[in-house]
Amino acid sequence: MAKRHHNQKGNLESLFLHMEELVLANSGEDEFEEVFKLLIAKLWDERSQQSRFHCHSTDEVTFEAIAKLMQQAEKEWSGVLDDVKPRLTPEHLAICVDAISKHNISNDSLDVIDSFFEFIVAKSAKGAKGQYFTPRHVVELCVRILQPASSETVLDPACGSGGFLLHALSFVRRNERLDSVEELQNFCGEKLWGFDIDARAIRVAKALMVLAGDGNSNIIRLNSLLKPEMVGLFNNTDEPNLTIEDICRSRIKRHKGFDVILTNPPFAGEIREKHFLDCYTLANKKYRVERDVLFIERCLELLKPGGRLAIVLPHNKFAGNSFDFLREWVLKKARILAVIGLGRHTFLPHTHQKASILFLQKNHPSMKISPDYNIFFAISEKDGKNSKGQFILCESALEMGDAWDTIDHDFSEITENFTRFLRQENINFKD
Ligand SMILES: C[S@@+](CC[C@H](N)C(=O)[O-])C[C@H]1O[C@@H](n2cnc3c(N)ncnc32)[C@H](O)[C@@H]1O
The missing domain is CATH 1.20.1260 (Ferritin)
Structure with a gap:
């Protein structure tokens, strides 16, 4: 119960x-x-x-x-x-x-402050512009599936409050026993990258990183969909016009793309500006395109060959007929590792949209994949929330534990099955 x-x-x-x-x-x-x-x-x-x-x-x-x-x-x-x-x-x-x-x-604890920030952000923003926090047990699921390592660069191009970065940090810390302040600061300072267009989100993410023990995080306000070829078109606006490539060029040595991207772009919103659409293959000469579609293309572009992506997307991207072209495009660019369907209450009270998570590995010349390779599919039957969007806790949960341990979800089982799948398919992320 x-x-x-x-x-x-x-x-x-x-x-x-x-x-x-x-x-x-x-x-x-x-x-x-x-x-x-x-x-x-x-x-x-x-x-x-x-x-x-x-x-x-x-x-x-x-x-x-x-x-x-x-x-x-x-x-x-x-x-x-x-x-x-x-x-x-x-x-x-x-x-x-x-x-x-x-x-x-x-x-x-960091979890307490994190959920307090969520409470005050939600109170003032009311989910405006898709700026809600990704539920932390969903964030942790993505991190456990992709298993970032301290030697890898990790990016969230729609970082909001920085949930994916914080959980990547604590995963690496736990997994590799990264305990010294120096090791921790090196990892945060060189490997963790978060971008968001919203100034308030950036401040919340920075504050949480400070609390997590990193005073100098790479959390920067910019429009992640902006590409180098578009800069110059925005000189007269107040919008930030730096690109992710500008930041990488100046701050990361020999950058060939990110190793891991974990992200939940906004489910809502369309891009209509022609100069954006002209630079995206998936815009496909249309005059308006859903923002998350452009995020998929951008993430694949920002990943290094062989890099891994976890992206939370609304269900229509996986099932809707009108997104056939998107799925075909993704299949050409990457090996799909897994698709995990989330329960319908997962994003309540912010949105009723049903969502799934797409996990993939970008093609690499030395990656040998048979044309009919297997993909891991799972559907969560316990999303850890009730129909009002309130969390449901496990009967044995301690009030002060973190989201993964206290919320009544079935993600541990899904993660174990995925690990078994990796073994059966002989997939090694570090190859
Ligand atoms: C669903 S929220 C992400 C929540 C985040 N994972 C968290 O746990 O707080 C989506 C975020 O995408 C950001 N966003 C929307 N369009 C963007 C863009 N073009 N570039 C960068 N960030 C963008 C929004 O400001 C918002 O913070």
């Missing part, structure tokens, strides 16, 4: 609701931005052992002390904060500071 998920974010979530009731709702400011800044200031205060995050002699003195912590945090963790000044009045700020000062963020 499974049980309903009870507020795993516990204290932080009720703390937020309390502050919302007291001041945030009537402040006229963006609740997410103000709470996010306060949490970062508190985290910096704890990390730097200053003990300055509390109410001082007057509200104005408190305001100055908190503003200073925000500035220092941004200096240390560049790009985590956009605005280093509280926007709340000193009176309102002091009420929030008093509430948060009793909480010790360093005592919270």
Whole structure:
């Protein structure tokens, strides 16, 4: 028997609701931005052992002390904060500071902070523009199937809050016993790459990477669908016009493509700009194309030969007649390793869309594949959520465990069957 998920974010979530009731709702400011800044200031205060995050002699003195912590945090963790000044009045700020000062963020696990960020992002964005977090047990499934190693570059070109990068990091850490700070920082600094078009998502991802122990992650705001041949067309806009290739050229030695890409592009949205469509084969001279279709082509382009991709896609890409051309194109470019169908509640409450995950390995000249090779197919029958999109926990789960261990899903069985499939088919990712 499974049980309903009870507020795993516990204290932080009720703390937020309390502050919302007291001041945030009537402040006229963006609740997410103000709470996010306060949490970062508190985290910096704890990390730097200053003990300055509390109410001082007057509200104005408190305001100055908190503003200073925000500035220092941004200096240390560049790009985590956009605005280093509280926007709340000193009176309102002091009420929030008093509430948060009793909480010790360093005592919270990364999972707790992660799901708290999800809670406040969802509250302010309401799933707008497909900017919801990928459920963490789905993220972990992708990582366990593709098994990234510390010697490999890992990319998420639609990284959002950085879920895939965080889980890749903890997988490598566990799997290879990467314990020293130096090893960890080298891996994060050289191998983990995350890009997203949304400024807020980038800040959340950076903050979570800081919490995971990496102060200097490669998380950058840009439009991942932008290709080198398109740059120059955007000089008059506010949109970022760097490409992933620009970043790789300047920061990665002898870059021949990424070893592993793990991603969940937005399910919704179409691209209509002609200069984008002209650069994508899969646009196929159409005047509008679904954004995830372009993401598939872009991911295959960014992978090195022999590199592996896990991409979460809406079900129509796997079954719809109108996407025959897409499936044929992918089959020519790569070996399909697996397709895993997810349950219909998996992405609730954000979207009702049914989704599957495509796993593949990009063609490599030395890859020998028979024309009728086998593909691993699985359908999850336990998606770990109820019809309202609330998590269902295993009966034996501890409230504080991570998503993989606590949520009632059947992904462990799927992963074991996939490992057996790899052995039977004699597939070795490291060949
Ligand atoms: C479903 S969310 C990814 C969630 C992420 N895996 C996580 O767990 O937080 C899709 C993300 O794609 C980003 N995105 C959409 N179009 C993009 C583009 N052209 N370039 C880069 N990122 C884009 C959105 O901003 C959003 O954060």
